[in-house]
Amino acid sequence: MSDAVLVIGGGPAGLEAAKSAADLGARVILVEKREHLGGTPDEAGYAALTPNFEPAQEALERMRAGVLDRPEVTIHLGSRVVDASGEAGAFSVTLENGAGERTEVEAGAVIIATGFQHFDPGRETQMYGYYEFPDVITLVDAERMLSQHKFVRPSNGEVPRSVAFIQCVGSRDRRLGNEYCSKVCCGISSKQAIEVRKLLPDTRVYIFYIDMRMYGFWENQIYWPAQEEYNVNYVRGIVTEIVQKDGRLLMKGEDTTMGRPMEVLMDVIVLAVGMEPSQGTKEVSRTFNVPQDKYGFVHVPGEPMDAVSTEVPGVFVAGAAAGPKDLEDSVSMAGAAAAKAVALVRRQGAA
Amino acid sequence: MSDAVLVIGGGPAGLEAAKSAADLGARVILVEKREHLGGTPDEAGYAALTPNFEPAQEALERMRAGVLDRPEVTIHLGSRVVDASGEAGAFSVTLENGAGERTEVEAGAVIIATGFQHFDPGRETQMYGYYEFPDVITLVDAERMLSQHKFVRPSNGEVPRSVAFIQCVGSRDRRLGNEYCSKVCCGISSKQAIEVRKLLPDTRVYIFYIDMRMYGFWENQIYWPAQEEYNVNYVRGIVTEIVQKDGRLLMKGEDTTMGRPMEVLMDVIVLAVGMEPSQGTKEVSRTFNVPQDKYGFVHVPGEPMDAVSTEVPGVFVAGAAAGPKDLEDSVSMAGAAAAKAVALVRRQGAA
Numbered sequence: 024m025s026d027a028v029l030v031i032g033g034g035p036a037g038l039e040a041a042k043s044a045a046d047l048g049a050r051v052i053l054v055e056k057r058e059h060l061g062g063t064p065d066e067a068g069y070a071a072l073t074p075n076f077e078p079a080q081e082a083l084e085r086m087r088a089g090v091l092d093r094p095e096v097t098i099h100l101g102s103r104v105v106d107a108s109g110e111a112g113a114f115s116v117t118l119e120n121g122a123g124e125r126t127e128v129e130a131g132a133v134i135i136a137t138g139f140q141h142f143d144p145g146r147e148t149q150m151y152g153y154y155e156f157p158d159v160i161t162l163v164d165a166e167r168m169l170s171q172h173k174f175v176r177p178s179n180g181e182v183p184r185s186v187a188f189i190q191c192v193g194s195r196d197r198r199l200g201n202e203y204c205s206k207v208c209c210g211i212s213s214k215q216a217i218e219v220r221k222l223l224p225d226t227r228v229y230i231f232y233i234d235m236r237m238y239g240f241w242e243n244q245i246y247w248p249a250q251e252e253y254n255v256n257y258v259r260g261i262v263t264e265i266v267q268k269d270g271r272l273l274m275k276g277e278d279t280t281m282g283r284p285m286e287v288l289m290d291v292i293v294l295a296v297g298m299e300p301s302q303g304t305k306e307v308s309r310t311f312n313v314p315q316d317k318y319g320f321v322h323v324p325g326e327p328m329d330a331v332s333t334e335v336p337g338v339f340v341a342g343a344a345a346g347p348k349d350l351e352d353s354v355s356m357a358g359a360a361a362a363k364a365v366a367l368v369r370r371q372g373a374a
Numbered sequence: 375m376s377d378a379v380l381v382i383g384g385g386p387a388g389l390e391a392a393k394s395a396a397d398l399g400a401r402v403i404l405v406e407k408r409e410h411l412g413g414t415p416d417e418a419g420y421a422a423l424t425p426n427f428e429p430a431q432e433a434l435e436r437m438r439a440g441v442l443d444r445p446e447v448t449i450h451l452g453s454r455v456v457d458a459s460g461e462a463g464a465f466s467v468t469l470e471n472g473a474g475e476r477t478e479v480e481a482g483a484v485i486i487a488t489g490f491q492h493f494d495p496g497r498e499t500q501m502y503g504y505y506e507f508p509d510v511i512t513l514v515d516a517e518r519m520l521s522q523h524k525f526v527r528p529s530n531g532e533v534p535r536s537v538a539f540i541q542c543v544g545s546r547d548r549r550l551g552n553e554y555c556s557k558v559c560c561g562i563s564s565k566q567a568i569e570v571r572k573l574l575p576d577t578r579v580y581i582f583y584i585d586m587r588m589y590g591f592w593e594n595q596i597y598w599p600a601q602e603e604y605n606v607n608y609v610r611g612i613v614t615e616i617v618q619k620d621g622r623l624l625m626k627g628e629d630t631t632m633g634r635p636m637e638v639l640m641d642v643i644v645l646a647v648g649m650e651p652s653q654g655t656k657e658v659s660r661t662f663n664v665p666q667d668k669y670g671f672v673h674v675p676g677e678p679m680d681a682v683s684t685e686v687p688g689v690f691v692a693g694a695a696a697g698p699k700d701l702e703d704s705v706s707m708a709g710a711a712a713a714k715a716v717a718l719v720r721r722q723g724a725a
Contacts, residue, residue, distance in 0.1 A: 035679065043710070046717035047398060072678055082679050196594060202598070206589045235583030238557045239698050240547065240667075247553070282633065316591075327423055327701035328386065328433050331709070347590050350678035352706065358682070359394070359709025362716075366397035 024113050026372050028050055028364045029130035031104055031307055034062015035086060036342025036353040037136035041096055042089035043361030044134075051367060052128050054118055055305060056100045060087050063138055065250070071167035072350065073207065073214045074244040099126070103303070105208060107133075107310050110310050111337025112371035113365045131368035132337050133311065135321055137303035139343035142193025142201070151192065152265045152295055158183075158272055158289075159265060161192075161296045162211055169218050173228075176290050183226055183290030186219055187274060188212040189262050190232040194297030194347075201318065205297030206347040209236045212295045213245040213255070219323075220253040229256045231276070260285060268278040285371045295349070304344040320346045331360040339364055375464050377723050379402055379715045380481035382455055382658055385413015386437060387693025387704040388487035391441035392447055394712035395485075400719060402447045403479050405469055407654060409452045410564045411438050414489055421520035421569065423701065424561045425595040429591070450477070458484075458661050462688025463722035482690050482719035484662065485711045486672055488654035490694035493544025493552070493647040502543065503616045504643055509534075509623055509640075510616060512543075512647045513562055520569050525577075527641050534577055534641030537570055538625060539563040540613050543582040545648030545698075552669065556648030557698040561588045564596040564606070571604040580607045580640075582627070588602070611636060616643060655695040659663070662689050671697045682711040690715055 026045045029039050033055030041053045059065060061083045064072075069079035090096045102202055105125070106117035114133055118126045141163050144153040153159050168174050177182050190212060194205040216228045230249075235257065237246045238247065249255040263278040271288045278285045300319035310314045313333045314322045321340040326330050330338045339360035342353035346360040381388050394403045410416060412434045415423075420430035441447045450469055454486045456476070457468035465484055469477045470528045492514050495504040504510050508529040519525050527534050535592045541563060545556040560583065567579045581600075584673030586608065588597045600606040611626040622639045629636045651670035664684045665673045672691040676683050690711035693704035 039679075043713045043717070047713060048717075048723075049718060075677065086679065127535035129427045181696075203591050204593055204596045234590050235588050238555045238583075238587050238589060242555055243553045286555075324424065328390075328437065328705055330702040330706045337453050351681040352680055354701065355681045355703065355710045356712045357710070359706045362394045362398060362709045362713040366394070366399075369399060370397075 024371055025129035025131045026050055026141065026368045027128070027130045028132050028134065028361070028368060029054065029104050029114065029116055029128065030134045030136060032062065032136035032138055032303065032342075032344070033057070033060040033233065034136065034138050034342065035064065035083075035350060036138065036344075036357045037062065037134070038086040038090055039354045039357035040134045040136055040341050041362045042086070043096040043358045045090065045093055045364050047361065047365045049095065049365045051090075051196070052130060053090060053096060054099045054102050054104060060090070060098070060100070067163045068084065068167040070166050070218065071212045071214065072223070074241055076214065102126075103315070104307055104310055106346040109265065114337065131286050131334060132339065132364035133362055134306070134312070134357075135338065135340045135344050136342050137306050137307050137344045138177050138301050138349070139304070140301040141188065142299055144192050144294045144296055148265050151189065151262070151292070151295060154273060156267060159292045159294065161294045162208065162215065165215050165293045169215060169222075172222065174219050174222050182223055184230070185227045186287045186291045187287070187289045188216060188228075188230045188293045190230065190295045191332070192294040192296050193299070195233065201297060201299065203318070203347060204236060206236070207349045208244055208295040208297055209242070210241050210349070211294070213237075213249045216255040217245070217253045220255060227256070229258055231260045231262055233256050233259070233261070274329050295312055298343055300344065313338055316346070320344065331356050331363060337350055337367060375475055376480035376482045376542045377719045378479070378481045379483050379485065379712070379719060380405065380467055380479065381485045383413065383489055383693075383695070384408070384411040384488035385487060385489050385693065386415065386434075386701060387489065387695075388413065388485070388710045389437040389441055390705045390708035391487055391692050391712045393437070394709045395716050396441065396444055396446040398716045400446065400716045402441075402681070403450065403481060404441060404447060404451050405450045405455060407452070407454050411441070411449070418492070418514045419518040419521050421517050422565065424558065424565045425592055427565065427696060453477075455658055455661055462718060465688065475524065482722050483690065483715035484675055485690045485708075485715055486655070486658050486662070486664070486684070486689065486695050487693050487708065488658050488695045489652050490649040490655070491652040495543050495645045495651055499705065502540065502613070502643070503678070504645060507616065507618060507623060510643045510645065511646045513559065513566065514647070516566050516644045520573075522568060523573065525570050525573050528647060533574055536578045536643065537580070537642045538638070538640045539581045539644045539646055540581075541581065541646045543645040543647050544650070546584065552561055552581060552648060552650065552685055554669070554698060555587060557587070558700045559646040560594055561592050561700070563644070564588075564600045567606040568596070568600050568604045571606060574674065578607070580609055582611045583608050584610070584612070588647050592718065594682055642711045649694055652693065662686055664689055667697070671695065682707050687720060
């Protein structure tokens with residue numbers, strides 16, 4: 024028996040889960056494979072959050088403060104879960120740090136918050152030339168530049184005259200096996216498009232999309248401002264090939280609104296790469312014998328009425344380890360998972 | 375000082391919030407204006423949930439069981455919140471039942487789970503003739519028929535030869551002031567389309583859409599099955615007018631994929647009505663001085679990193695009271711709000 028909650032992953036979902044469980048008075052063990060808390064938004068150097076444009080590091084700093092220097096929370100940085108046994112109320116888990124040192128911890132409940140990784144646009148989609156042309160970049164590369172308040176052509180450091188975003192790279196693609204929509208790329212691309220236009224008012228910015236999934240309030244928060252205040256151009260179209268021409272990038276495809284072929288010259292092309300389960304998500308699922316869906320995300324059998332319980336009693340999931348999630352989804356799932364985990368360890372303790 | 379959590383609204387979000395708080399050992403007061411728990415899915419007679427097709431009443435029964443006959447949970451049915459004072463840790467709230475009897479309750483924290491109401495398609499959109507033609511119905515009317523395992527022309531009780539769904543009725547409409555996307559209608563229409571095809575294999579079913587917002591896994595769970603297994607026809611188009619012709623409904627508009635006008639005869643037309651804040655959401659917000667957005671939904675200032683805290687300390691929100699939400703969103707928010715509410719009353723109690 025253990026009254027501790029083990030949270031695996033120190034990104035937004037993990038930080039929120041750990042804080043919520045600690046706020047409820049539970050003992051929390053937080054494990055993060057990197058030497059730093061913050062997860063993908065930190066590791067990938069996000070500039071600003073979607074949709075509110077808050078600097079990512081400010082938001083992460085606030086979330087880190089929720090778990091640091093608290094007597095209830097023990098943090099293992101640079102550590103991975105390498106083995107687990109036991110059951111709800113009494114899991115024994117082996118952690119290993121970079122030096123190969125192992126630690127055994129006991130936990131009554133587990134929250135998997137190991138997140139996603141960005142689709143690698145070199146895999147099976149060479150038509151976009153990500154590894155061939157330095158000026159073809161991803162949303163992640165763009166965020167990294169924007170977080171330094173700049174946006175240039177990587178090939179020569181010059182200001183681009185024209186920038187194109189290509190949506191659904193690695194998502195909604197049956198050939199790749201990723202049929203799902205990654206949910207956030209439409210919003211993030213539109214946010215970045217606004218940021219580029221703010222930085223570079225003379226640069227034309229285009230978003231080439233299948234459809235814009237601006238659910239809820241994003242339509243007002245990002246899509247209309249992008250068009251009306253920042254003159255971002257949205258073109259419904261399919262890009263089939265990118266080649267180099269006169270030192271620029273020639274984008275070939277079809278404008279599907281006009282129903283005609285298009286060939287346009289761009290200086291920078293940003294690939295809106297989707298979400299895949301992270302290596303950690305796949306490994307931790309196996310370690311706890313948690314069934315995964317065919318993509319490798321943690322399977323959540325009780326959806327839609329329970330978005331956080333896995334098929335293994337006592338093991339919960341929060342954030343994009345369970346599939347494409349936005350930040351609101353991730354932090355809400357984290358709070359819900361913390362509530363269920365703490366209720367479980369309390370119940371076990373009382374029994 | 376009170377260690378109780380007041381949950382206002384007995385739909386999915388309220389039931390989950392009440393259960394989560396009780397599971398954490400808190401005293402819970404659950405207030406529901408109707409004489410029955412279950413919220414909109416119950417009141418509107420939903421047939422099956424999106425995306426998993428579970429019978430709605432089975433899911434609701436499971437959720438009701440989470441709060442009924444529990445010593446921690448006091449339930450006030452047929453009651454509304456009519457007054458409130460105090461602050462985080464010590465709210466005094468007046469409830470009133472149908473007989474006009476008033477009860478005072480004390481609560482340390484409040485969770486608003488008062489949900490949404492469906493857009494009234496008579497308001498400013500007479501072009502669809504909802505109040506004119508009996509065979510023009512809404513998603514809600516369709517659910518009610520489907521929950522009785524039937525789907526007929528309301529005008530004459532006959533099996534329809536052709537059924538059309540029209541998306542985005544009351545959503546994404548600047549003229550109406552509802553610019554937001556209601557998030558769930560694409561999924562629900564596709565689910566209903568599948569149900570109609572299952573019941574009536576000789577009926578043609580069409581979905582007329584602006585774009586299909588099948589985020590996350592819905593693309594695989596609903597959209598592809600609808601097309602490939604159930605032969606539902608998706609037509610990108612705009613419907614501008616519905617008139618009666620030869621005892622059927624003539625739908626006029628434009629097929630925007632083909633870029634040409636269309637006129638098609640239908641027997642039943644289902645309007646995919648969006649979400650607006652319920653009367654209860656607007657009233658309760660005012661009672662607790664909780665700022666609302668311009669649509670009347672509860673404003674959540676901390677998004678995206680906190681989807682459940684309102685601008686009033688101690689008052690949280692879960693579900694569609696805060697804007698268009700799907701069921702996963704609603705129950706995750708409910709768990710997160712319960713965690714924050716219980717942590718607050720514990721902290722106050724300890725202070």
